[in-house]
């Protein structure tokens with residue numbers, strides 16, 4: 178949410194540390210997010226074998242499938258980098274194209290997650306059935322929510338650029354949302370490793 | 378309604394800086410600071426009334442003032458109120474008002490986020506209290522231990538989970554804002570080691586909030602999913618582990634106690650030098666002790682869980698780390714004593730409250746060390762001894778320190794002096810009442826009286842100290858009433874304070890009281906710690922080369938008579954308040970019906986959307 182304040186109040190072009198205010202704020206926010214996901218992942222690790230009467234992870238996980246959707250999300254970091262590069266070149270159209278591509282890849286990932294959740298639900302995994310189910314859905318669900326917020330911000334950027342609400346020196350906004358996006362990607366890499374790859 | 382207002386401003390942004398709308402749309406850190414403090418003082422009265430009811434119930438054995446159900450709601454809401462709606466926001470309010478002034482800035486780094494934080498805080502507080510009218514308030518203690526908290530009937534603990542979540546959003550955003558403000562917005566020459574100690578403690582507090590809030594957020598989400606959506610995080614029958622709640626809660630909870638105490642420690646570190654007429658003794662030591670507390674505060678949480686059975690190794694490790702953290706705390710005490718040593722002491726009300734802090738905090742710190750010792754804590758935990766301990770640190774410490782700050786900066790904020798006589802009366806009554814109310818609880822606890830229990834039988838030997846404690850509580854109430862009388866009387870007839878009534882040391886005293894909207898007509902150039910003091914007493918004023926407001930010197934040479942002219946201030950905005958309204962609506966949605974959740978979400982999104990599209994300054 179820290180990104181919403183995109184311009185600092187007193188338009189200081191220099192700051193005491195030389196770092197940009199909004200960027201420092203984003204780093205702080207992401208630091209806080211580390212603890213957020215850290216706590217969720219710890220909960221999952223504690224409960225991954227507490228399956229009660231429900232299915233366990235070996236019954237459910239489809240590693241090839243999730244690997245593909247993870248790859249899609251990884252690629253979206255690449256397109257994000259390209260969007261920022263276009264922005265630095267003052268190539269507004271290129272930037273919009275890459276931002277849209279990033280958002281689309283994000284949507285594919287979310288689509289994949291929705292499909293996965295539905296599958297798992299069919300196989301009997303729910304919030305109610307076991308601590309494993311609760312911690313799996315809440316961890317991956319919060320990650321999905323972060324991706325969704327990222328997609329909304331990307332689309333907002335595209336919209337602002339189309340209606341000329343982005344000035345030429347507003348590359349900072351793209352950079353900030355890029356930071357957030359990469360962070361959410363990295364969190365997914367960790368979740369993918371810890372949740373899907375490490376056998377229980 | 379608020380969205381309609383928000384829509385309107387897409388076309389026409391608010392310009393009023395006075396009247397009601399002026400407060401709703403303000404992004405001025407000073408007004409926001411005042412709103413924080415005023416709201417927190419209102420909650421202080423409410424939380425105090427709950428405390429009086431609790432003490433009335435416990436005055437005699439088999440009391441009948443409150444039923445068991447009401448008692449549980451009152452002690453829970455009392456704790457939540459005092460922690461989340463009084464001590465934290467009072468600290469934040471004082472930081473808001475003073476941090477920019479003390480570092481020579483015109484505002485915080487993100488003024489609209491700052492306004493948003495306030496409105497979210499207010500929304501969270503009102504949301505929590507609305508539970509009283511909607512079937513019953515939270516009744517499972519401020520620590521919300523599972524599985525009690527997941528199983529209590531009614532919606533009380535759901536209000537708890539969601540209300541604290543909303544308040545957490547405000548704290549998190551505030552933390553980011555203050556970190557950036559303090560690191561990035563300092564006036565030229567205001568190096569880190571020249572910052573007032575209060576600013577340092579604010580910075581440490583902000584970092585603690587930054588890393589503690591997400592942990593409690595996860596715990597609260599898990600509690601919410603358990604209660605509302607039948608998840609199994611804390612359900613032992615399905616293999617869930619209630620101890621997980623305790624770990625998450627106290628991993629937040631212990632840093633939280635430093636979040637409450639560090640701002641107060643910062644305040645008295647600025648008040649004591651002013652009224653001892655000496656610089657702080659051992660500036661570097663007190664700063665590094667604060668930073669050390671900020672780090673070590675993360676390694677002691679399980680001392681709240683000695684009775685859970687974590688095993689001898691874990692218990693010993695946490696006992697050691699807990700005794701260790703008392704060391705930097707002790708360092709600070711010697712800093713304060715050293716500051717007063719051979720000083721030219723002026724016993725004004727702020728000074729009295731600061732000295733009261735030091736004295737009471739020593740008692741609370743010592744009882745803290747006694748329950749760091751595991752076998753002795755086994756006797757103490759869940760008894761009134763613990764209640765005595767944390768009131769000595771939280772009331773004797775944090776509240777005394779915050780009142781010291783209120784008395785100290787009141788003239789700066791209002792432009793008028795409070796009555797000294799009434800201030801001293803307030804202090805002495807509060808000091809006596811406090812010790813009568815909480816001192817005897819040490820004895821009651823050691824005699825085995827359990828906490829969180831709505832009544833006790835006759836013949837346990839607890840009668841005398843309970844009645845004494847209740848009398849003390851009512852004396853505290855009188856003292857607080859005197860404070861409000863003082864504030865009201867002097868609002869009209871108080872003497873003009875002038876810019877620098879205490880002969881202060883830090884930058885805020887160099888500007889008029891109350892300060893102009895833009896704070897500093899000229900951005901100060903700082904040459905020393907306690908810069909203003911050195912300007913008054915050592916350095917000749919003509920040695921300074923002030924930076925003229927608004928940028929280049931030449932451009933503004935002509936408007937010298939109008940110091941505020943040409944300073945770009947952030948413009949007022951409806952959006953922070955409008956967006957904040959979305960959060961409690963969403964929370965009601967979680968409890969009552971999902972369409973409301975969507976409505977609240979839309980309000981929040983639209984608010985943020987308008988906010989992003991609105992430039993932060995008005996174009997000239």
Ligand code: HEM
Nearest residue numbers: 634637638680681703706742745746748749758767770771
């Ligand atoms: C010298 C420093 C301190 C030490 C060694 C210390 C130690 C402890 C210990 C071991 C407990 C757990 C007792 C039990 O539940 O059996 C405790 C409880 C508590 N402490 Fe401290 N403490 C210190 C400072 C503070 C400060 C500065 C605050 C707040 C401003 C504080 C607030 C509390 C509160 C609120 C509780 C009770 C929590 C509950 O409801 O169970 N303490 N303290």
Ligand SMILES: [Cu+2]
Nearest residue numbers: 631678680681
């Ligand atoms: Cu603690």
